[in-house]
Amino acid sequence: MWLFCSLISCFLTGGVAVLPAPQNLTVLSTNMKHLLMWNPVAQPMETVFYSVEYQGEFESLYMSHVWIPSSQCSPTSGLACDITDDVIATVPYNFRVRATLGSRTSAWSTLEHPFNRNSTVLTAPRMEVTEHGLHLVIKLEDLGPQFEFRVVYWRREPGTMEHIKVVKNGDIPVHLETMEPGAVYCVKAQALVKLIGRHSAFSQTQCVEMPEESLPLALALFAFVGFLLILMVVLLSIWKTGQLLRYSCCPAVVLPDTLKITSSSQELITCSKEDVDACAVAVLASEHLFGVWISDWRKGLMD
Numbered sequence: 001m002w003l004f005c006s007l008i009s010c011f012l013t014g015g016v017a018v019l020p021a022p023q024n025l026t027v028l029s030t031n032m033k034h035l036l037m038w039n040p041v042a043q044p045m046e047t048v049f050y051s052v053e054y055q056g057e058f059e060s061l062y063m064s065h066v067w068i069p070s071s072q073c074s075p076t077s078g079l080a081c082d083i084t085d086d087v088i089a090t091v092p093y094n095f096r097v098r099a100t101l102g103s104r105t106s107a108w109s110t111l112e113h114p115f116n117r118n119s120t121v122l123t124a125p126r127m128e129v130t131e132h133g134l135h136l137v138i139k140l141e142d143l144g145p146q147f148e149f150r151v152v153y154w155r156r157e158p159g160t161m162e163h164i165k166v167v168k169n170g171d172i173p174v175h176l177e178t179m180e181p182g183a184v185y186c187v188k189a190q191a192l193v194k195l196i197g198r199h200s201a202f203s204q205t206q207c208v209e210m211p212e213e214s215l216p217l218a219l220a221l222f223a224f225v226g227f228l229l230i231l232m233v234v235l236l237s238i239w240k241t242g243q244l245l246r247y248s249c250c251p252a253v254v255l256p257d258t259l260k261i262t263s264s265s266q267e268l269i270t271c272s273k274e275d276v277d278a279c280a281v282a283v284l285a286s287e288h289l290f291g292v293w294i295s296d297w298r299k300g301l302m303d
């Protein structure tokens with residue numbers, strides 16, 4: 001009679017109204033990212049929370065009563081838990097999940113087979129192959145610090161050898177080779193994970209064709225150098241003309257009498273009084289013009 005009563009009272013307070021345990025625990029693991037998933041415990045109009053705990057190999061073997069709460073899901077209202085940070089060694093891990101609703105708690109549901117991260121699915125890495133000038137450049141998908149990539153590339157021509165380069169990081173463009181104009185180069189890559197001693201399949205081969213001689217660039221360079229040369233010649237001749245005018249018509253120093261050219265027949269250029277005045281103006285004017293021209297040219301460059 002007492003037993004019956006206590007059972008009834010227990011039932012009324014809700015301690016016995018059993019919450020079903022989550023079913024169908026599975027681990028989805030791709031590229032070393034691990035996700036534990038389970039089926040929902042349906043409770044209409046209520047939010048059920050789930051707690052996840054795990055045991056590594058050491059706890060399983062020597063301390064089977066010790067379960068460690070998962071870093072991400074203690075608790076969670078979702079139906080999946082990112083357990084990547086909990087799995088820190090390549091050994092079997094046990095996981096268990098239970099549901100909680102208010103003060104009611106379900107039994108634990110345990111993963112059928114322990115999970116080892118060496119079973120992760122490795123996908124062929126995404127890659128971008130481009131040419132910059134004559135440089136063959138590859139950029140690989142960023143899959144995290146545990147990943148390296150083996151890149152195989154070759155010139156598409158009979159009898160050429162394959163080259164292999166190991167790239168440490170994804171997400172950073174890496175120079176593979178300086179190429180010959182007009183040639184076609186092909187690249188494929190696979191992901192390597194040393195921690196678990198496995199690698200993915202190779203990505204699909206991508207080929208890029210180098211442009212023929214980069215003629216337009218060479219021409220542009222040639223034209224620019226030519227322009228600079230002509231400019232220098234013009235500037236030099238303007239300067240030289242100015243100098244000539246100044247020294248022949250407008251002497252800056254008073255020469256000793258012995259050095260003075262007295263005979264008009266010996267004069268290189270005949271300079272009358274008016275000529276000297278005029279040439280002084282001309283020299284000044286040419287220098288002024290030159291200054292204006294230079295400043296215009298600078299403005300033009302800056303625009």
Ligand SMILES: *[C@@H]1O[C@H](CO)[C@@H](O)[C@H](O)[C@H]1NC(C)=O
Pocket residue numbers: 024026037038039
């Ligand atoms: C178990 O979970 C997997 C992955 O979430 C799902 O594909 C499968 O349908 C589920 N099985 C049942 C019986 O619910």
Ligand SMILES: *[C@@H]1O[C@H](CO)[C@@H](O)[C@H](O)[C@H]1NC(C)=O
Pocket residue numbers: 116118119
């Ligand atoms: C993972 O490791 C375990 C134990 O070291 C081994 O028995 C199993 O074959 C490995 N699995 C894979 C896919 O490498």
